[in-house]
Amino acid sequence: MKAIRRFTVRTVLPEPLRQLEELVLNLRWSWHHETLDLFSAVDPALWEAVRHDPVRLLGEVAPERLERLAEDRRFLRRLQDTADDLREYLTAPRWYQSRFGGDEREPGPACIAYFSPEYGITAALPQYSGGLGILAGDHLKTASDLGVPILGVGLLYRHGYFSQSLSPDGWQLERYPPIDPNGLPLTLLRERDGTPVRVRIGLPKGKSLQAQVWIAQVGRVPQLLLDSDVEENEPLARDVTDRLYGGGGDHRLLQEMLLGIGGVRAIRAYCRITGHAEPEVFHTNEGHAGFLGLERIRELVSDAGLTFDEALEATRAGTVFTTHTPVPAGIDRFPRDLVARYFGGTNETEQVPLERVLALGAEDYPGGDRTVFNMAVMGMRLAQRVNGVSRLHGRVSREMFGGLWGGFDTPEVPIGSITNGVHAGTWVAREVLEFTARELPAVLESGRGWEGVRDVSAAEIWRMRRMLRHRLVTDARRRLRESWRQRGASEAETSWIDDALDPDVLTIGFARRVPSYKRLTLMLSDQDRLRSLLLHPERPVQIVIAGKAHPADEGGKRLIQDIVRFAGSEDVRHRIVFLPDYDMALGQLMVQGCDVWMNNPLRPLEACGTSGMKAALNGGLNLSIRDGWWDEWYDGQNGWAIPSADGLAAPDRRDELEAAALYELIEDHVSVTFYDRDSAGLPRRWLEMVKHTIATLGPKVLATRMLRDYVEDLYVPAAASERAMVAVEFAGARALAAWKRRVRDAWPRVAVEHVESKGEESPQVGARLSVRVVADLGGLEPGDVAVEAVYGPVDDSDTLVDPSRLELEYDGPAEDGKVRYAGEVPLGRSGAFGYSVRVVPDHPLLSGRAEMGLVALPPAPQGMTNGDLR
Template sequence: MSRTELPHAVSPTSPLLPPGHEAEHADDLYGKLCAVANNLWWSWHPECDQLFRDIDPIRWRQLDHNPVALLREMSPERLADRASELVLHSRINYAYRRLQEYLANTHTWAATNADVLGAKPVAYFSAEFGIHESVPIYSGGLGVLAGDHIKSASGLGVPLVGVGLYYSHGYFRQYLDDDGYQGEDYLETTIENLPMRPALDPNGNPITISIETRNGLLLAKVWLMHVGRVRLYLLDCNVDGNKPEDRELTSRLYGGDQRTRIRQELVLGVGGVKALAALGIDPGVYHLNEGHSAFGALQVVWQFMDTDGMTFKDACRQATRMTCFTTHTPVPAGHDRFPPELVEEHLGPLRDALGISADELLALGRVDPNNSNETFCMTVIGFKMSRFANAVSNLHGVVSRRMWAHMWPGRPEDDIPIGHITNGVHVLTWLAGQMSLLYDKHFAADWKRRLQEPDAWQGIHGVDPGELWETHNALKNNLLSFVRRRISRQCRRRGENDNVVESARRILDPRVLTIGFGRRFATYKRANLLFSDLDRVSKLLNDPQRPVQLIYAGKAHPKDEPGKRFIQEIANLRHDPRFAGRVAFIEDYDINVCRHLIQGVDVWLNNPRRPLEASGTSGQKVVLNGGLNCSILDGWWAEAYNGVNGFAIGRGYSHSKDEITDQRDALALYDTLENQVIPCYYDRDADGLPNAWIKHMMHSISTLAWRFSSHRMVADYSSQAYLWAAGGVTCDMRNR
């Protein structure tokens, strides 16, 4: 058996073996652990994570928590020896058995509430999927949202397949130089170290699809990855037959110029639909997660024309009925636009097959179909080729209807057919093990099967405040230990002296109010807003009675110079005596860094320039672990904040001039911290408990955890979008 191969069947074997059966037992044990490692189901089950960690803690950390890579370094015999040393046999058998039971279970939410999808599965397209740090095919929020979406589809039993791209170099690894300026490294991922294998057609043959362009064929191999019950298919252009530049096409996420981008999106959309056909998968619903995959709708149209003899118009109508489109950003730069010549170069052969003119094709991507000066916009074609369109929060829905109103001239803004389904997060991925044990103790026994139900979370009010606070502080200590390790490692990499490295091992104090900030360093997110007045923030951080400490993390896009300057500004505060030891910047923000931050901070800071935060999900992850949000009333927080479940910055208004908005929001931020957050945190009773703070924690968990879970989100998509699309019923209803 290959060490990277998912065993098709493994029979249980007792660890008490007669002589001569040791080798058979070793292979059996190894096979079971390979089965667990090759399904990313393990990544949201802490007992599996701990099992792999215990096998070799040092290598586990060095390998970015990658169980496939870990097992490839071990022989079955070595694993069996290690299992005997640590008495792991029962834990390995338990993990394997739980996975098999999970995969076999048919009594799911979807079996009752969305059974029609069993015959008409959902095809979910996304340019990135953030499932776990060991699978680096994501950059940030969009990918993590997609990863959480398919995990919840698996948990709810929604018949869904994912379609994306395999990036051999992933997104970049971030490092800061001696001047605090961001640098980027791209590392080659070893396919053998990933839990995927070639996708096979119904005859058992590996699949390679081809896409015709005006300048030749573009080929892509299809890989299969298992995420619980969901199959995720990834297209890879590094195949024989492609030109050298095309073999690199899918190597980097969000890299290259416009021509690279349109070719990637051609592979994702058109290639993804072709891959599903080659796999023998006939979706009833196509869900386009952002405009990157919108070309796929045209391939669906062609398939109806080819197989059913439909006219272009009728095929468009049928494809549109089956398509859902989610837009994720109100920022203009976030919507891909391509000049006509690039569109014709790459879509020309498909346009010929569709029997439409160049102008007719371009009209599908133009707000004004008759404006020949308008570029082709992927968001526009996404709207035009979908029957259900949604934004990702209530406020984002309002902004999107205003932003795209000119696509429906003469129609009142409130009637623009763009609704909203607010984003959520996968609870079991982001919930700390210690908090999970606390909930197991005090919640109903079946709470993990009812994550999207309010009643499942009300047991938090019965938890002893001291027990909740003790659990939170344990997580906070874990976070600070992690930060110290990472900061000292950063200092060593830069060649700083031993005194600096040693100081880094002692920064931050578990008794001090700890505020976290972690996200993409786009300028509208205003990572440096808190530092608008350095003297004022210095007094705030260094108050002898009520000090504050800050932990920052995040990447700027390699071409985003202003974002890089924001990082440099914050990272270099370590050289200022006023902030040394009080402000830490962690390099290379990823799922692992995010997990530590959101599980351990006291407060999660979010201060985007309203209304440019479409939703945001990092603060939702903090809720699960007892942290409190302090945020501008934008995105999800605008519909979440109720006065007792966190803190609001400002009153939800913006000035027409950004500089005035920024000034107002900075003052509001200082006021909120100085007069609400800090006093509440340091107001303690005789036992040292911040009772008012703990009540905020409980209100946050009980009112927000269920509502902003991805189980609720996927249930909403199923009932409001997928079922309509799969049923083919004409309906202009939009959730608003």
């Protein structure tokens, strides 16, 4: 008989052990090995049985064992030391405090609110599906380590993401294990009188959606998770947070309304109750939480008496938006009439009119779909600062969203990039961290000294790599046996698994989500060729594969089935395995134990792809298409780049060429280097590449570098902009909104009337070209605009290539109310050269001159003359 309700009964700890609960409720344990050792000491066998979940450990440990531990002086001393270490970690100044604590000229924000639909903190808190969530989890952990005052906001999914298994014929099956928040390391946010906090958002027909707020403490960082499973809600409303990325359009829209609007309201309640600093900066991690901007506008209109436009400027100033997708299909887009139903009618507010909501998400640019509401577009319109997650992704994003800044060339579209990083404490093997502390202490103490790895004993690195490979092989056999038994295989039919994989064979890892563009089955393009690689008599290769397809992605499930069927072939099943239920725990084993991390997406569809970074920090080498982070940091010595045929229109031909290049690299380069041993049995060239990888990539791929970039390049400037907007009763926001309105009204009349240049007919490098312009400002003042000369090399079509800009000086009035500008363009290089001029809005509170998307250009190149201005 099945239970009709599931809940968790928590252990009552003896008084001497009460600090264990304090340690469990702070998720720092997920990356702090000494705390994990303490939990293991509670009951080593049970610790393994509960898969290193300390909440389950304390829930299942025998009372007699707890009583013995309560009298064990050695354990109690260890417990006290660990608790003291946590308290010191939570209170001592860290990088952020030393960098911004005493600088009144450049104060850092008091709090940054970070919104994400998913978080990968630990496998014991399954609230993630893929790279977006893992990145968000690493962001919070690193903020804790650096002392950055971030406040995380997300949703608590009662079924998390699905658990994956396989049918007998290799088809992906999904199961959604129920999650009891009381069985997780969470506490409920309560009012001071003890009643649970309720966050409400309005729904059509006068109804509302309510949510309670759970708190996960991620080191120093509080994380607020909204949960709609409360008795006050109707059944459909209770299910809004049932599962990650579940349901259809209405369900998904409600999740994003709760995350954005409800998330802001949860922050207000948390800060009111706890005294925590209110956020000065709001960071939207992808478009799912974009509605937070609407809630902040509503607050400012309602509470501060601002107009919608004034509130929009105040909101934008302190908002950062990060896009994570390089393809339109990866963006949430809702039918406009669906959004109108939830934000109009009885649910429409005077502060946030429906037409303004719809305008924020409108694809009202060339090539846009006028029938949809685009969450990423809204996120960008509500944020003054926007970034992609690698240099290449920044370029792709500027092309994708350039229509929002019409009139500007793609390189000037104001979308920057901060390349992702990974949290070393989570992803680097403990043995590697201990080795680093012993051999390269400066790396852990100050982040410097990476070059010292080149002097480390090659034999020691090789010993450690074999140990990590052996650990992966052992666990892979266990997982493989469980999977085959689950699929109906008998004990006799799984005996071969005892010899599956080999700790001394070159091991390639491939693990990620399974959308088609990541090309899970590219390795199967020529199965005979793959077999020859796996079974090579002198240089065999083994491949460990894991990944989940979205439950609604039938194509992705077929790719998994193809891999599973090939991996089940009797001749190769000991050399290639698919491990079901890819999660953080399996991901850690794979990035630590694989010699090579393989990645073969369709370029440039991988925004960043951080798993290869994790492998690199553990001494693995990358074998990848030059996409995402690998495009900017591959140097020819830290792995291998798979040649990309991304110029080809025929996808089958492209796959064929790239698969052939992949096979050739593995056979003629990767495996040859791995198996080329010296007299001591060491692959010297391989280990040189490992050392070079760690020395050069180590300081780049860490999330500490990433978060410092966010703080210094985005958070601090955003906080300064926000303060400029709100000071003196929002004088800045009021002034900027009025100025923008005046500029937009006048802009149709702004024109470049005349352009002339004067210089030598055949100038030489080092000469200067005098440029003079007459412009009609349409009633604007000279201080409202900047007139720029844009100059540089030109191609065969006279298009400027990587141009420079020179702001021309105001040169007084001209006839008919027009104005003159002049300047001298330096001719700093030889070859074909050209220039143009333009007028752009200019205001000290703009983030850049492209912000408004307005530009006035000369009518045509032939309008220019070479002579004196008359």
